[in-house]
Amino acid sequence: MLKKQSIADDPIKMEEETIIIAALSTLSSSKLSDLTHSILSLTNSHLRRLSAVLSSPSLFFLTLHHLHSLSLPDKILLISRHLLSSLHQFTSHFEPTPPPPPPPPSYFVRHSDIDAVLLLLLLCEVHQLNPEALQGISSGKWRAVLSQLYTDTMLTLTGGGGGGYSTVNVLMQYIEMVIRCRRFVGVMARENGGKEWMEVAASPAAVVALPSVEVIRGGGGVECVICKEEMREGRDVCELPCEHSFHWICILPWFRKRNTCPCCRFRLPTDDVFGEIQRLWELLVKASSSGGLDGE
Structure with missing residues (x-):
């Protein structure tokens, strides 16, 4: 699995969280409501998929076997595509008018890969919170440990078992996921001799x-x-x-070589996963620092 990567509150994480929250503050009430609704729907879908994986021994072991079969670069790409899919949904509310064309289908994650990346992120979270939680036990007992953490997460999202998700909790959980994935992708890519971002062709x-x-x-x-x-x-x-x-x-x-304007470095969409993550993150940074991109 991935190496332990601490994402405890630190200056870098706080800066990333501040950027996202500042960008959110620039949205109109209607756009913020639409964004919150889409995040709630996506979170609900992911929780259902993870619940299905953890409640089914056969699906759990198939998903775990799939993860074990992936190389570290493949795991990085899996998390990158998950991050990119999430960022596209998130930043669509910040895109200037007219918006760019929709991303190619290759950006999006297959259902089996969604299960794999959700399980991978959960394993990383368990390893971060309690590095010894899965040590000394067989993988057959991992499901029980992971299910307990999943249950605790659900209680947090529903405000302690109430009648629905807490919007604030779900939104913060989503922001945490985006930050966690972005940092995994950057750190893992650099540790494996690659650059976090590079110059890429426009789509x-x-x-x-x-x-x-x-x-x-x-x-x-x-x-x-x-x-x-x-x-x-x-x-x-x-x-x-x-x-x-x-x-x-x-x-x-x-x-054909780069996706930036020769004059001002404005970025066009790209078919490169890592380049598109960079473009969308810069979109959030610009929105957070300029008070919005669409004049609202």
């Missing part, structure tokens, strides 16, 4: 969706920063969401 779907605009009278004389030549009146050029324009023939090779 072809995002590039194709970019508008083509005509240079109008008065717009001539502006140069394309890539080729340093004038964008002449009457010629169609590519306009990015950040409102910077370039010759199509110049920007297409650029986006």
